[in-house]
Amino acid sequence: MLRALSVIVICGTAAMASSQSNPPNETRSSPATVVPQQQTPTKSTAIIGLDGVKEKTAGTLNVKDGKLCFVHSRNKSQISAAAIADVVTGEDSQRVIRGTLGTLSMFAPYESGRAISMLRSKIDILTIQYRDDDGGLHGVIFTMPVGAAEPIKQELITQGAHTTIQTAAVAARGKQ
Amino acid sequence: MTNFFRITMCSCLFAMLSLAGPHLHAQRKDTEKIKASALKVEMIQSDQIAVPAAFQVAVYENLIQQLGKKASFLHVYRDGDRDAASIPNLVVLHTTVSRFKEGSEEMRQVTTVAGATSITIHCRFTSADGKLLLEKDVNGKVRFFGDNRKATYDFAKRASAVVSDKFSANGQS
Incomplete structure (x- = not known):
């Protein structure tokens, strides 16, 4: 009985994992088509480096009045966009079932x-x-x-942040 | 009988001292530490080897955190901090990635034996005027549990151990 159950679990998770492992281009728009827009708070996790915030703290992130704001449990951390020397986006994945x-x-x-550890969700890194x-x-x-990191990056660049890796859209705008 | 016992004891003592003396002297020489009052951590360089930006930042931030914990006798300054300019006995830590192998957390969890992430960083400790004080390769790795950035935490712990071993506030062990 247990063996049958575990076979069902393994087959199910493998099927779900394969459905999640689509190439990223299929599910998200390319960086060239991203247009800076009015920011709404995005759910995010501060992994490391934010002053006064513990590692892996969940909160919301948005760009407002030239500042990057991270709000978590009624506390607010801000970084001025003008002080940002580099902003880079990346991709990663994490387990669906964590902790x-x-x-x-x-x-x-x-x-x-x-098999359960093969269940992973894609995430953006800023x-x-x-x-x-x-x-x-x-x-x-x-x-x-x-898909949430690129609009935040574009908004930060618009408000005065610098970057070493510009997207195609910004590079094209710079040439004009 | 008593004389024989005394002579034997004296001989043994002499032999022990003559054998242990140079060893103790060498050990003392090894534990002499470099005098430092503050440490400035430069941002990690990876011109030759491509390392994700998140990895570089994780190395830098973990290093500063671990130095604050393990080498608390040193004041740790960040790259570019203007306050560090006037500090006497300032040591500057330059880090360059010399080897990087990005593994996969998924692979580690599925196979247990494959997918390890490892990073080797060349650490150069110099004085404020650029004189080389210490050079060492330090590596960090994650083999089983945790995401790839855990390798940077492992590196930071080892590098901080090197700092606390080789440096002290007064130059003595």
Whole structure:
């Protein structure tokens, strides 16, 4: 009975994993077509580097009045767009089942935990380097749902942030 | 009988001292530390090897965090901090990626043996005027649990251990 159950779980998770492993271009618009627009708060997680914020803190991120605002549990952290020396986006993936439950799933019978770990969701990474008032360099990493990082990057660049990797749209605008 | 016992004891003592002396002297020489009052961490360089920006930032931030914990006798300054310019006995840490292998968290969890992420970083400790004080390759890796950025945490812990081993506020162990 247990064996049959674990076979069903493994088959189900493998099918779900294969459906999630589509190429990113199929599900998201290309960077060239992204147009800066009015920002609405985006759910994100501050992974590391934000002053006064613990690692892997969940909150919302938006760009407002020339500042990048990260709001978490009624606290607000702000970074001035003008102070941002570099803003870069990237892609990554994370387990759908994380935390304690994710760890416990590794002890599931017949190695079905390994199949569960194949269930992954794609995420965007926003990496920011900025200088404080003394000139000290800080680095911050945010993760957010797929497709959310590029509009934030464009909005930051519009409001005075710098970047070392420009998208095709910005590069084309610069040539004109 | 008593004389024989005394002579034997003296001989043994002499032999022990003559054997242990150079060893203790060498050990003391090894534990002499470099005097430093503050450490400035430069941003990691990776001109030759492509490393994701998030990885570079994670290395830099983890390093600053771990140095604050493990080498608390040093004041840690960030890259470009103007306050560091006037500090005596300032040590500058330059880091360059010398090897990077990006693995896969999914692969690690599915196979257990494959998909490890490892990063080797060449650390150069110099004085404020550029004189080389110490050079060392430090690596960080994640083999089983955690995402790829955990390799940067591993590196930061090892690099901080090197700093606390080789540097001190007064130059003595």
